[in-house]
Amino acid sequence: MSKLGKLAVLICGEVRTWSRASEYIFKHADNLSDDVEYYFVSWDVSNRESVVESDIINEFTKYNKKLISYRLVKQIDWQHSSYYYQSYLSKLAGIMKRRYEIDNNIVYDQVIEIRPDLLIKQGNSNAVKLNNFECLLYIENNGTVEFPGATDLYYQSNSFGNDVMSNRFYYQKSKILDHIREYKHWMLPLHNHQILADYLFARRLKIIDINRPETEMVIRPNFPEGNLDNYDTNELAKFDKEFKISIRRN
DSSP states (O other): OOOSEEEEEEEEETTTTTTHHHHHHHHHHHOOOOOEEEEEEEESEETTTEOOOHHHHHHHHHHHHOEEEEEEOOOOOOOSSSHHHHHHHHHHHHHHHHHHHHHHTTOOSEEEEEEETTEEHHHHHHHHOOOTTEEEEEEEEEOOOSSOEEEEEEEOOOHHHHHHHHHGOOOOOSSSSGGGSOOOOOBBBOHHHHHHHHHHTTOOOEEEOOOOOTTTOOOOOOSSSSSSGGGGGHHHHHHHHHHHHHHHHO
């Protein structure tokens, strides 16, 4: 399997189940590159509980991974879409990545952005090196729209492509949804996955669509103990569904 060269992994989102997901994220990155550096940006609150620096750092110390920079920030005001929150953290991570490149006179060969609560199952780690204006991510195509939604769990690009992707925070559509009744590419209502896909379309990024349903899944608090690689994806999907139902009821 080919390696991706110098790899930056930007971890952006609520801490949530980071303590469990970290093991799988680190294994995945190690399969893709022998030279991996990490950046972490999160809110100072997760599930209504305060987050402290050790909640982030301890996992990097435990697995002896290279954490270049991290930030805990206060949550921004409520917006129309979770796209807006995630893109805010992505922008901060992108700034840290770019600043480190400039200060050290380097450019990462590839950059991956993921969430802290992501399960990446082993055995599906195909190394695909991307060029300028290319972005690898999983596309949701339910056949109901011309351009499908894009998941916000995992995407990869080169360093230049990540600079483009991290600027999606400034994409205005998510801020003015209440005032739009019809748009160039979409009919309302829009959700965060469609806004992300529309940003990719607007920026003319070439989407490398890799269907990885066995690879990407959010680890929920009700997931079983032990090695999650031993569980079938369909089994875990049931726990995921049960968790979402319980959240909605509450």
